[in-house]
Each structure stands twice: as structure tokens, then as C-alpha cells.
Ligand SMILES: Cc1ncc(COP(=O)(O)OP(=O)(O)O)c(N)n1
């Protein structure tokens with residue numbers, strides 16, 4: 001089934017264009033909206049008490065509608081919403097679709113696609129454009145022209161050609177304009193193996209090595225990055241994608257989830273990448289976040305049932321159902337929060353006659369930017385009560401609170417995240433339990449561990465011991481060289497830990513290592529008479545170091 005440019009093309013439908021006529025004739029031409037600056041000025045002028053403007057990352061999807069709601073525009077809007085981005089939409093085609101496949105396609109006339117693009121791009125400060133179903137050469141060209149007129153920060157091209165049910169969604173003649181015109185404007189192109197094969201004239205893609213070659217060949221058409229998705233290669237036990245930035249190939253592995261509910265994964269992945277780029281992420285980070293999101297969404301939706309066909313939709317908003325609903329949690333992790341990381345210790349609190357709550361309160365008063373409860377000897381019930389009390393304090397001060405090791409405690413008190421080590425639950429498993437909105441840290445002593453933490457969807461790594469410590473028994477000391485090796489290899493922000501105190505914290509930060517965002521400290525803050533004074537002193541040392 002091939003999509004014709006202007007009308008209903010599915011053979012099972014009458015070729016009536018009444019829907020399209022209605023669409024075109026019902027909207028009299030209006031004058032274009034005022035330019036964004038003028039409108040913003042008027043709005044502000046109208047309200048003397050105008051609130052501080054909050055950035056809202058904005059993705060425009062240019063794609064087809066899926067009546068079944070699992071893919072296309074509908075998936076894009078849900079994916080962006082799940083990741084906190086606003087999603088506007090230009091509909092290129094209306095499909096009649098369900099879990100069995102595609103029953104019909106109405107292509108929206110090119111001039112009306114142009115009009116939709118004009119409406120959104122001229123007014124609504126789009127950060128990133130993401131494309132899905134572009135049914136004809138004309139549609140691809142209209143899009144290219146609009147993007148030249150209204151440039152955006154990034155363009156994500158998901159070269160949708162064939163639906164997972166095998167229905168053709170873009171004429172084969174569009175291949176050449178995709179390759180010759182659109183790809184050159186793209187920041188990333190995300191074909192699956194079937195699409196990559198079609199783009200390259202039907203080459204066979206069976207192995208990861210074939211995927212690498214395909215990524216390299218597609219890169220030559222002009223996009224800045226290529227992601228060849230291997231999810232359809234069912235022989236392999238995990239879902240491996242190949243990312244290529246023109247220099248380096250990176251294999252991204254995800255666990256293959258056994259489920260029929262995979263309809264819309266490609267659209268979702270591309271929309272998640274677009275959302276992360278709109279928030280300012282680097283391309284590789286955006287891809288990794290997107291992959292983790294899809295994996296988590298499939299995991300949480302694997303047993304859901306809607307429809308009778310072979311391929312069902314999945315739940316993009318699964319985190320609304322995840323305990324503890326993420327209500328009131330920090331909106332997102334910011335690496336600078338690692339600047340002064342206070343890690344509590346039950347033994348030290350007891351020694352100095354402080355409650356956990358008093359220790360946390362004092363650290364925050366002294367300027368800690370993130371707190372971890374590392375309560376190795378507390379009883380569970382007592383620990384949970386203390387954790388809940390600390391959450392109150394942390395929430396009201398805007399300081400994230402993480403729990404060491406204990407995912408159960410983190411869930412029960414709705415903590416902002418968890419820190420795990422190499423012998424604790426893996427970050428991947430923690431992510432499954434906590435959902436995408438929480439902060440996950442992993443202790444790493446080697447580049448391989450740092451790579452694994454990133455693969456597992458962690459947000460930061462703790463690296464140490466930088467110096468010898470008596471707080472953690474038998475902890476190997478890495479020294480500055482070990483810290484440097486891990487920081488250089490890490491794709492995640494790093495906090496240094498182990499034996500750090502007021503005399504040496506400055507020397508750690510003065511190393512100026514890439515990704516090193518701060519220091520994590522236990523005894524130099526908590527094994528002292530005044531936690532407030534020690535934290536304040538440490539904060540001023542770090543602040544002075546980072547100024548010089
Ligand atoms: C920020 C930070 N980095 C490293 C650790 C150590 O975690 P782990 O290796 O799991 O050891 P324990 O803390 O559980 O003894 C940490 N807690 N925080």
C-alpha cells in the first residue's frame with residue numbers, strides 16, 4: 001500500500017475527499033498572529049504583577065495521526081508530556097489504524113501542511129522539530145522550506161516509511177528528498193533496520209557490524225548524528241542501537257522486554273530525544289534518556305491489553321501509576337546540585353547526640369546542595385520516620401534528599417532518589433522501581449563501571465576514595481590519578497568522595513577535571529561538634545575555589 005500525495009489512498013476506502021474539503025473550507029484565512037516579542041510585551045504590560053517567565057521546552061511534531069492512539073502524533077504528544085516538554089503538532093496525514101494495522105490514510109494537502117507549519121513556527125517559539133510520517137516528496141519539501149524560513153535549535157528526523165504492521169506510510173519516491181534535502185538539515189536521523197536498509201537501496205542488515213556500516217553510510221547524507229535502531233532484530237537477546245556522530249560508534253544496549261505492546265516505540269523514542277534536546281541536553285544524553293524511557297514504559301505496560309490485534313499501544317504516562325506518584329518530587333536533577341554533597345552517618349550522629357533530622361537541618365543551614373541519608377545501623381521503622389522528617393526539611397529548602405542503598409525507604413518517604421554501590425541493586429533495577437523522575441547515583445571506581453552506570457540510566461556517579469577514609473571500611477584509595485581517569489571517561493556528572501575535608505577539598509576541585517561537579521563529605525561535616533559551621537566553611541572553600 002503506497003500513500004498518494006493528496007487524497008485517500010487506501011484501497012479499502014472510497015476515494016472521497018469530503019473530509020479534506022471540510023478541513024480546508026471550514027477555516028477562513030486569518031491575519032497572521034503578532035510576532036512573539038510584541039505579544040509577550042503586551043501580555044506583560046497588561047499585568048503589572050506578571051510572574052517570572054518559566055522556560056517550557058517546546059517540540060513541534062510533524063507527523064501523521066494514529067486513530068488507535070499508540071503511534072504518530074498521539075504518541076509524540078504523550079512522550080513529550082511525560083518528559084516535561086510542550087508538544088505542538090502539524091498533522092501530515094490522518095490514518096485509520098488500530099492494533100491490527102493500517103486500514104486507511106488521508107493525506108493532508110501540502111498547502112494546508114504549510115499553513116499549519118506557518119501558524120506554529122511564526123508564533124510559538126519552537127525549540128526542536130521532530131518529524132514522523134512525511135507521506136510525499138511535496139510534504140518533505142514544504143517542511144524543508146518552512147525550516148529555512150523559521151530555523152529551530154534542532155531537527156530530529158524519524159524516517160517513518162513502513163508501519164510495524166508492514167503498511168507503507170511514505171511513497172518510495174520520498175527516499176531521494178529525504179536523503180538529498182532533509183537529512184542535511186537534521187541533527188539526528190533515527191531509522192530502524194528496515195528503514196536504514198531502504199534508505200541504502202535494500203542492503204541487508206543482520207548484525208551490529210552491518211548497523212555500524214549503515215550508520216556511517218547514512219551519516220554521509222548530511223545529518224550530524226545517526227541512530228540505527230536494532231529493536232526489530234529479534235534474534236538478539238537485548239535491543240542494541242548503534243549511535244554514530246561522525247567519529248565514534250557507540251552501542252546502546254537495552255533489555256528486550258517481552259510484550260506485544262510495542263506500537264509507537266519509534267515515534268516515542270524520537271519525541272523523547274527531541275524533548276531532551278529542547279531542554280538543552282547533549283545528543284548522546286538525549287538518546288540515552290529516550291532509550292531508558294522507552295524501556296521503562298514497555299516494562300510497565302507489558303501486560304496491558306487494548307485491542308485484538310498483534311501489536312498494542314503502551315502507556316507513556318506510566319509514571320503517574322508508579323508509587324509514590326512522583327508528586328512533589330524535585331522536577332529534575334541538575335548536576336550543579338552535587339557541589340556540596342552531605343552524606344550522613346548514623347554512628348557519628350549518635351556519638352554527637354544528634355538526631356538524623358537535626359544533622360540534615362544543620363547541613364542544609366550550612367549550605368549543603370544535596371543530602372544523602374547513609375544510615376547503616378538504623379532500624380527500618382526508625383529510619384523511615386527520620387527519612388520522612390528529613391524529606392519535609394529538604395522539600396521546603398529545595399535541596400534533594402537521597403537514600404543510601406535502601407530503595408524501599410526511598411519509595412516509602414518519596415525521597416528524591418537513591419545512591420547505590422557496586423554490590424547494591426543495579427541502577428537499572430532501581431530505575432525500574434523509582435521511575436524516570438528520580439535521581440540515581442552509582443559509586444564507580446573504574447571507567448567500565450562509569451560506562452555501566454550511564455547505560456543503566458543513572459544520573460551521576462560518586463568516585464572515590466580520593467583519599468584514605470576511616471568512614472568506610474576497606475575502601476580502596478584511587479588518588480587524584482584514579483579520579484581523573486574516571487572523570488575523563490564518564491558520560492555522567494561526577495562527585496568526588498573519600499577522606500575529603502576542609503584542608504584538601506580545594507585541591508580536589510582545583511584539578512579542574514571534566515564532569516567533576518563537587519565533593520561528597522561525611523566525617524568532615526558530621527564527626528564534628530558543629531555541622532552548620534563545618535558545612536558553611538566547606539561551602540566557602542568550594543565557592544572560592546570555583547571562582548579562581
Ligand atoms: C556520593 C556517594 N558516593 C559513593 C558512595 C558509596 O556508596 P557504596 O559504594 O554503595 O557504599 P556505601 O555508602 O553503601 O557503604 C556513597 N554512599 N555516596
Ligand SMILES: Cc1nc(C(=O)O)sc1CCOP(=O)(O)O
Nearest residue numbers: 464465469471498499521522523
Ligand atoms: C561512603 C563512602 N564511599 C566511598 C567511596 O569511595 O565510594 S568513601 C566513603 C566514605 C566517605 O567518608 P569521609 O568523607 O568521612 O571520608
Ligand SMILES: [Mg+2]
Nearest residue numbers: 405420421424
Ligand atoms: Mg551501598
